Amino acid sequence: MTKDGSVERRGREGEATGLAVEAVRLTAAVITVSDSCAQGLRHDTSGEALQQELRARGFDVVRRVKVADEMREIEDVLRHAAREARLVVTTGGTGIAARDVTPEATLAVCDRVLEGVAELMRSEGRRETPMAVLSRGVCGTRGTSVILNVPGSPAGALSSLRAALPVLPHALDLLGGKTEHETPSGSGTNAGNQQGPGPRAESGRQ
Numbered sequence: 001m002t003k004d005g006s007v008e009r010r011g012r013e014g015e016a017t018g019l020a021v022e023a024v025r026l027t028a029a030v031i032t033v034s035d036s037c038a039q040g041l042r043h044d045t046s047g048e049a050l051q052q053e054l055r056a057r058g059f060d061v062v063r064r065v066k067v068a069d070e071m072r073e074i075e076d077v078l079r080h081a082a083r084e085a086r087l088v089v090t091t092g093g094t095g096i097a098a099r100d101v102t103p104e105a106t107l108a109v110c111d112r113v114l115e116g117v118a119e120l121m122r123s124e125g126r127r128e129t130p131m132a133v134l135s136r137g138v139c140g141t142r143g144t145s146v147i148l149n150v151p152g153s154p155a156g157a158l159s160s161l162r163a164a165l166p167v168l169p170h171a172l173d174l175l176g177g178k179t180e181h182e183t184p185s186g187s188g189t190n191a192g193n194q195q196g197p198g199p200r201a202e203s204g205r206q
Contacts, residue, residue, distance in 0.1 A: 074105035092152035110140030
């Protein structure tokens with residue numbers, strides 16, 4: 001995956017290519033938490049925008065669901081979605097209104113919480129509106145999946161997702177078992193042979 005969070009296309013031997021066929025596509029699910037959307041009273045604009053953004057970044061959106069602002073229902077949907085997708089993005093229910101319970105439902109199903117990701121989203125959101133600090137969205141892990149809460153407005157949802165995407169590839173790699181560190185460019189055996197003067201091991205040749 002690239003640094004901006006998009007999925008890098010790779011050829012048969014793993015080299016980066018421009019081919020349309022990818023060796024592995026990361027899966028994503030989009031969950032809209034909204035009483036009105038779940039009842040069909042309002043068009044799911046935010047969920048639609050998130051789906052388009054994720055697809056543009058190379059994710060295969062395998063599930064898109066609308067659920068009411070009911071904690072138990074949200075928990076059930078999150079559990080199912082985390083079994084189907086590596087990245088689960090919820091939109092809505094992150095504020096301070098009485099029925100905003102998405103963060104509580106997310107924490108109930110997560111194994112670990114990634115506080116820094118939520119802090120990053122709020123920090124970036126403040127560039128657009130001071131109201132971003134009122135968002136209680138969280139980010140956490142469940143198994144090998146990441147669950148990410150973003151606001152309910154289309155603008156807030158996209159802003160938060162774009163802020164988080166650059167760090168999510170590494171998180172998903174770690175959860176998937178890829179824990180080795182990449183060798184920095186220019187390092188390794190060849191680079192070591194090209195280093196400047198330094199201590200030399202003594203040899204028999206004079």
